[in-house]
Amino acid sequence: MEDIKDLVRKYVISEYLDEGDEITYDTPLISSGIVDSFSMVSLLVFLENKFKIKIPPQKATPEAFDSVNKIVALVNEYINK
Amino acid sequence: MSNFGLYEDRVKNFSWSIAEEELEYRQGNVLNIGWYCSDRICLKGKAEKTALIYEGFGGIRKVYSFNDIRLAGNTIGNFLRSIGIVNEDRVCLFMDRIPELYLSFLGVLKIGAIVQPLFSAFGEESLFVRLENAQTRAIITQSKHLSKVRKIIDKLPHLEFIIVADHNKSKKLENREMAFSLQESEPVEHLEIYPTKAETPSVLHYTSGTTGLPKGVKHVHYSLIAQYLTSKWVLDLQDDDIYWCTADPGWVTGTSYGIIGPWSLGITQCVLDSGFSAQAWYKFIQDNKITMWYSAPTAIRSLMRAGDEIVKEFNLSSLRHLASVGEPLNSEAVIWSMKVFGKPFHDTFWQTETGCIMITNFPGMRVKPGSMGRPFPGITGVVLDPKKYEPITETGKIGLIAFRPGWPSMMRGYWNNEEKYKNKFINGWYLSGDRSTIDNEGYFWFIGRDDDVINTGGHLVSPFEVESALLEHPAVAESAVVAKPDEINMEVVKAFITLKPGFTPGPDLELEIMNFVRKKLSSIAMPQAVEFMEKIPKTRSGKIMRRLLHAKEWGEEIGDISTLEND
Numbered sequence: 177m178e179d180i181k182d183l184v185r186k187y188v189i190s191e192y193l194d195e196g197d198e199i200t201y202d203t204p205l206i207s208s209g210i211v212d213s214f215s216m217v218s219l220l221v222f223l224e225n226k227f228k229i230k231i232p233p234q235k236a237t238p239e240a241f242d243s244v245n246k247i248v249a250l251v252n253e254y255i256n257k
Numbered sequence: 258m259s260n261f262g263l264y265e266d267r268v269k270n271f272s273w274s275i276a277e278e279e280l281e282y283r284q285g286n287v288l289n290i291g292w293y294c295s296d297r298i299c300l301k302g303k304a305e306k307t308a309l310i311y312e313g314f315g316g317i318r319k320v321y322s323f324n325d326i327r328l329a330g331n332t333i334g335n336f337l338r339s340i341g342i343v344n345e346d347r348v349c350l351f352m353d354r355i356p357e358l359y360l361s362f363l364g365v366l367k368i369g370a371i372v373q374p375l376f377s378a379f380g381e382e383s384l385f386v387r388l389e390n391a392q393t394r395a396i397i398t399q400s401k402h403l404s405k406v407r408k409i410i411d412k413l414p415h416l417e418f419i420i421v422a423d424h425n426k427s428k429k430l431e432n433r434e435m436a437f438s439l440q441e442s443e444p445v446e447h448l449e450i451y452p453t454k455a456e457t458p459s460v461l462h463y464t465s466g467t468t469g470l471p472k473g474v475k476h477v478h479y480s481l482i483a484q485y486l487t488s489k490w491v492l493d494l495q496d497d498d499i500y501w502c503t504a505d506p507g508w509v510t511g512t513s514y515g516i517i518g519p520w521s522l523g524i525t526q527c528v529l530d531s532g533f534s535a536q537a538w539y540k541f542i543q544d545n546k547i548t549m550w551y552s553a554p555t556a557i558r559s560l561m562r563a564g565d566e567i568v569k570e571f572n573l574s575s576l577r578h579l580a581s582v583g584e585p586l587n588s589e590a591v592i593w594s595m596k597v598f599g600k601p602f603h604d605t606f607w608q609t610e611t612g613c614i615m616i617t618n619f620p621g622m623r624v625k626p627g628s629m630g631r632p633f634p635g636i637t638g639v640v641l642d643p644k645k646y647e648p649i650t651e652t653g654k655i656g657l658i659a660f661r662p663g664w665p666s667m668m669r670g671y672w673n674n675e676e677k678y679k680n681k682f683i684n685g686w687y688l689s690g691d692r693s694t695i696d697n698e699g700y701f702w703f704i705g706r707d708d709d710v711i712n713t714g715g716h717l718v719s720p721f722e723v724e725s726a727l728l729e730h731p732a733v734a735e736s737a738v739v740a741k742p743d744e745i746n747m748e749v750v751k752a753f754i755t756l757k758p759g760f761t762p763g764p765d766l767e768l769e770i771m772n773f774v775r776k777k778l779s780s781i782a783m784p785q786a787v788e789f790m791e792k793i794p795k796t797r798s799g800k801i802m803r804r805l806l807h808a809k810e811w812g813e814e815i816g817d818i819s820t821l822e823n824d
Contacts, residue, residue, distance in 0.1 A: 191772055194404055208314045209353070209532040212378060213559070214714070214780035217749075218771045225764040233744075237562075238534050 180227070180251060185244045187222055201245045206238040216241055223247065229254040259578075259620035261490045264631065271634035273665055276486040280521070287452045288478045290459055291334070291366030294520035295327035296450070307525045310499075310545055311356050314531035319356055323523065326360060329439055331448035333357075333364025336437055340418055342395055344369030344451050345458060349388060349396040350506070351406070353377050354530035357422040357439060358506055361397050362516055366459060366478075369451025373461045373473075376507030377402055382726060382777040385409040386470050387463045388416060391672055397437075399423050407431065455479035461672060462509045464609040465719035467709045473672030474609045480513070480666035481521055483613035487633060488518030491605060492549060493578045493620040501527045501542070502551040508716065509609040510582050513666070514551055535563035539571040546575040553583040555714035557590045557602060558745045568597045578620055580605055583715020584747045585703040588627030604629050606658075606701070608689060609717075610681070612666025616658075616701050629693065629701040637661035639686070640695055643707075646683045652697045655704050659686035709739070709803050714746040716781045720803060723750055723784065726777045730770055732760040735793045739807040741786055752784035753806055755793055762789035795822045 181201055189199060192211050205211045211219060220236050223229065231254055240250045261267065280297075282288055298306075304324040311319045321329070342348060348365045350372060352358040358374075365372045373391050375384060377399075384405055388396070395418035398406060406419055410433065417433060424436035453459070459478045463471040488494050492514065500519050504510035519526045529541045533556065542550065579594060579602045586604040594602045606616040606629045616638055618630035632638035639648040640656030649656040662682065671678045681688055692704040711718040720738035727736035734757045741751035754770065756762060767787040775783035794802040799822070808815045 194401060204314070204532075206532045207534045207537055209530070211532070212780050213533055214783060214785070215775060217785045218768060218775060218783060221764070221768045221771065225768055234562075238532070238559075239536075242534070 180255075181244060181248050183226065184223070184247050184251075187226075188219070188244065191218070191222075199244070201248075202243050204242050205244075206242045211241065213238065219247075223251055227251055227255055259493050260495065261493065261619050261621060264619060264622055264634075267490070267634040273482055273486070273635055276482045276665075280481070280485060282482070284455070286454075287450070288455050288457075288481065289366060289369075289450050289453045290478050290481050290517055290521070291330055291363040292450045293481055294517060295323060295330050295363055298323045298520065298523040299327050301523065303523045306523065308520060309356065309359060310525065310527045312527070312529050312531070312541065313355070321356065321360075323520075326363060326520070328444040328446065329356075329360035330363030330367050331445040332439060332442050333361050333437075334367040334448050335445040336442065337364060337370065337395065338368050340395075340435075342368065342370050342418070344453075346370045346395065347373045347391045347393040347461060349373040349375055349391070349393045351375050351377055351379075351384065351396055351398040351402055352422065353399065353401075354505060354528050355399070355423070356528075357397070359516055359528070360439065361422070362506065362512065366453075367448060367450050369453050369457065371458045371461050372512075373463075374506045374512060375463070376505060376779065376781075378781070379405075379507075379779045380775065380777045381405045381408045383471075383722075383779055383782070385412065387473070388413055390463075390470065391461055391473055394418065395420060397422055400425060400428055403428075403434070453478045456669070458669070460512055462512070462609050464509075465710060465717045465722060466677070467719065468721050469677070469719075471719065471722065472674055472677055474509075474668045475670045475672055476612050476666065477669050480612045481517060483664055483666035484513045484517045485521045487614040488514060488522055488524075491603075491614050491617050491619060491633065492518065492551060492580055494519060494522050494524045494549060496523070498524055498548045498577070499527060499546055499575070500524050500549045500551070501529070501545070501547045503529070503538075503553065503556060504551070504582070509612070510551075513612060514582075533559060535560050535567050536570075539568065539573060542573055542576065543571045548575050548577040549580075550576060550578075551580045551582065552602075553715045554581055554586045554590060555583070555746050557581060557586070557594065561590060561593050562745065565597055573598060576600065579603065580617075582607070582614075584712050585629070586627075591624065591626035601626070606630070606691075606703070610668040610687075611660070611664075611689075612668065613664065615660060625696075625700050627702070628696075629703050631699050631701070632660075636664055638701070640693055640701075641684075641686060641688075643692075646686065649695075653694050655692055655694050657707055658689040658691045658693050658701070660689065661685065662687050709807070711738075711740040711748050711750055713740075713743070713748050713750060713781055718750055718782050720750075722778065723752065723774060723782050724801075726774050726782070727752060727754065727770065727784075729777070730773050732756050732766060733770070737793045737801045737803055737806055738784065739803050739810055741810045743785070749785040750782060751786045751788065751810060753788050753790050753793060755790055797822050
């Protein structure tokens with residue numbers, strides 16, 4: 177569980193934040209504008225590649241991607257399917 | 258009762274002098290958009306009326322009166338003048354939707370300089386080509402975007418001033434960088450407004466074409482006449498309205514109708530600077546009692562996807578009139594808005610080059626869901642035969658949307674690109690690059706683009722620009738970029754790629770390539786799908802056959818392939 181959380185958090189920091197900026201597991205990502213709706217697609221591709229899952233388009237909503245914790249909850253829904 | 262009245266009456270009695278008279282403008286007089294949007298409104302007795310309600314993420318809220326925006330425009334203009342910015346210098350605004358973006362727009366215009374607004378999500382390459390082309394002299398930005406400017410500054414000798422509007426003193430400023438805080442500056446009560454005339458350049462917006470670099474679309478102060486009147490008649494802005502234009506001023510809607518139109522009418526407008534969520538948007542409308550809402554089909558379709566139930570959680574009864582821009586508004590979205598909001602979104606069609614709304618469904622006129630509507634009075638709009646470039650008189654026949662030049666906000670040229678500008682006109686018609694039909698009641702029905710430009714979420718993306726960026730990735734040998742259909746954004750970018758020897762296609766490389774383009778250009782230009790190929794289809798003369806790839810994506814007939822290169 178922690179591993180997934182850290183992997184997602186590190187990825188978001190490395191890809192979407194400026195050098196030196198930090199986020200917590202609950203920092204809003206989409207509603208704060210850190211990740212926009214177009215960039216969400218690359219985050220989705222990362223999750224699907226990394227965790228070998230397929231998230232249906234209707235589940236990949238801005239609300240479901242709005243924090244690391246929410247993303248992890250979504251990933252966990254599909255990781256054992 | 259709408260401002261517009263009856264279409265036939267307006268067409269019959271139309272003259273742009275209606276706007277000139279209302280704005281008390283006489284030909285040959287000084288005409289300065291910055292002054293008209295702030296000082297004049299104050300002189301009309303509305304100094305204390307709210308001009309701007311700003312909400313940022315995390316509950317930040319700021320409210321500005323028309324006197325506040327007048328003073329802020331003066332203060333910024335005065336600062337720019339003090340560092341040596343003069344009339345017709347290009348000043349780039351590279352900021353999120355923070356108040357300084359809107360206020361700087363007025364300040365730059367007041368001193369006669371040219372505003373060059375750029376979308377703050379642009380990566381360094383997108384920023385570089387636009388600053389280089391315009392030979393921009395100053396850029397006003399935020400600390401968070403400074404790293405992108407620093408990466409390209411050495412290649413931009415004309416860029417003398419990098420002004421940081423929210424500098425926090427913990428970060429050290431470097432060569433050519435300076436801090437300017439509006440809050441910490443003494444407000445400037447009197448600023449000598451530069452005596453711009455009707456044809457003085459005002460705004461330089463960049464737009465993408467199929468080939469070549471982005472083009473700087475040059476507008477002049479006289480555009481105000483059309484932006485004022487279309488805001489009044491199409492957006493139906495009335496004195497007690499609370500207006501929300503969701504567009505970013507990095508794009509033309511965000512300036513024509515996110516600054517100039519509403520403020521020249523003395524209208525209160527709202528800005529929400531945070532990421533998209535249906536809940537946040539509905540709450541924003543509810544809390545601010547928004548009456549007029551101008552948005553985009555992509556946003557409307559995203560709200561549709563969020564469902565009908567969430568709408569019921571909010572009181573949206575303040576909404577009086579809705580309009581949409583950026584890409585064709587599908588009939589389902591119009592019908593949905595009638596169901597959940599009790600009123601239709603009115604589609605508006607126009608472009609960066611036209612500067613104002615050209616074809617629209619007018620308030621009070623019957624909306625035909627899925628139709629673009631009818632031309633604005635004073636605008637001669639037709640569809641042309643694609644071979645003869647003559648108007649098609651037959652209803653329902655597909656042709657090129659074209660306009661007779663001469664309306665006030667028509668672009669006055671592409672920056673340093675006379676040839677491309679000339680190519681936009683044939684037989685005395687301005688060619689929009691879009692295709693449509695016209696029905697027996699004069700309503701236009703959008704068909705599609707007439708070129709390879711990708712319209713994604715209302716933003717135009719040049720396939721050439723993305724292909725060029727892709728070629729800079731070490732694994733990419735060749736690339737071809739086309740539009741791929743998308744339920745929410747209408748179109749998204751898809752890249753077809755061949756790899757250099759030693760590289761293996763796979764999901765990790767796909768992601769790496771997507772992120773490479775996102776950082777270099779922007780998230781909008783990022784391919785949302787990458788397909789690895791053995792060979793890109795080309796003509797025998799070596800030109801990429803995008804048409805073939807496009808047809809494959811859209812399930813269309815491939816057509817003539819006699820020129821296809823053989824092995």
